[in-house]
Amino acid sequence: MTGLLGLGLRTAAGLALSAAIAWAGYKRESLSRSGLWGAIVVGTLIFGLGGWVWGLLLIAFFVTSSALSHYGSRRKQSLAEHFAKTGRRDLGQTLANGSLGAALAVANALTGGTHPLLFFAFTGALAAVNADTWATELGILSGEQPRLITTGEPVEWGTSGGISSLGALASVAGAWTIGFLALAFGIVQGRLSGMPAGPRLGWLPLVAAFAGLAGSLLDSLLGATVQATYYCLHCGKETEQPLHRCGRQPIFLRGWHWLDNDWVNFVTSLAGALVATAFGALVLYL
Numbered sequence: 071m072t073g074l075l076g077l078g079l080r081t082a083a084g085l086a087l088s089a090a091i092a093w094a095g096y097k098r099e100s101l102s103r104s105g106l107w108g109a110i111v112v113g114t115l116i117f118g119l120g121g122w123v124w125g126l127l128l129i130a131f132f133v134t135s136s137a138l139s140h141y142g143s144r145r146k147q148s149l150a151e152h153f154a155k156t157g158r159r160d161l162g163q164t165l166a167n168g169s170l171g172a173a174l175a176v177a178n179a180l181t182g183g184t185h186p187l188l189f190f191a192f193t194g195a196l197a198a199v200n201a202d203t204w205a206t207e208l209g210i211l212s213g214e215q216p217r218l219i220t221t222g223e224p225v226e227w228g229t230s231g232g233i234s235s236l237g238a239l240a241s242v243a244g245a246w247t248i249g250f251l252a253l254a255f256g257i258v259q260g261r262l263s264g265m266p267a268g269p270r271l272g273w274l275p276l277v278a279a280f281a282g283l284a285g286s287l288l289d290s291l292l293g294a295t296v297q298a299t300y301y302c303l304h305c306g307k308e309t310e311q312p313l314h315r316c317g318r319q320p321i322f323l324r325g326w327h328w329l330d331n332d333w334v335n336f337v338t339s340l341a342g343a344l345v346a347t348a349f350g351a352l353v354l355y356l
């Protein structure tokens with residue numbers, strides 16, 4: 071009964087906190103109206119069912135990516151025709167980044183919140199989307215022209231599948247940050263609950279860095295190969311959006327029709343979770 075009560079209270083607190091943060095994101099124009107709802111659902115599930123450490127990691131992702139997408143926004147506008155991710159995140163984008171984390175939080179509640187491997191998986195999923203966001207938002211400001219991950223051919227700033235040294239560095243930094251915070255919050259939680267975190271949590275920053283880098287590379291690889299890409303005849307530009315920002319409908323150029331940027335981000339988080347789970351299993355059980 072106390073367990074259920076605790077869960078109910080935490081979920082209510084999660085709802086209040088998620089609503090407050092998502093509202094602030096909406097006001098700051100980081101979220102669209104549908105994105106606001108997506109963020110509230112994802113935030114409530116992760117806080118309520120994952121616990122406050124999971125919730126704080128989600129906040130770290132949300133706050134840093136919103137801040138980075140505002141950072142240098144004028145330069146991004148002028149640089150990047152392709153740049154679809156910047157600005158307001160909608161429902162599809164919030165679910166692409168957060169739905170796997172929310173599902174892992176549900177699994178965490180169902181298993182009684184005792185499985186450390188789920189924490190590794192969650193950290194990996196979040197590390198991957200954080201890595202990808204940091205790489206996208208900072209890589210676009212790179213002075214060095216990005217190159218396509220597959221052929222090495224120079225491409226326009228912001229092109230899906232284009233990579234740069236700054237982008238790769240930002241990706242590892244973004245992933246490592248999530249892993250470091252997972253470790254730090256895990257230690258504090260261990261102290262507070264009187265159940266010290268196992269020494270193996272110390273692997274989290276490294277595991278997260280690997281998971282995030284793997285996720286971002288996969289993201290770029292998919293972006294360069296099978297992600298749906300369109301061409302606006304009016305502007306003479308490639309775009310990953312089925313509706314170009316000039317308001318006209320572009321023609322389909324290449325890739326798989328259904329594989330839009332949101333699906334690519336979801337696959338990125340899945341890859342991060344899988345890599346972190348594999349590494350987590352090694353350090354926890356070997």
Ligand SMILES: [Zn+2]
Binds near residue numbers: 306315
């Ligand atoms: Zn156009």
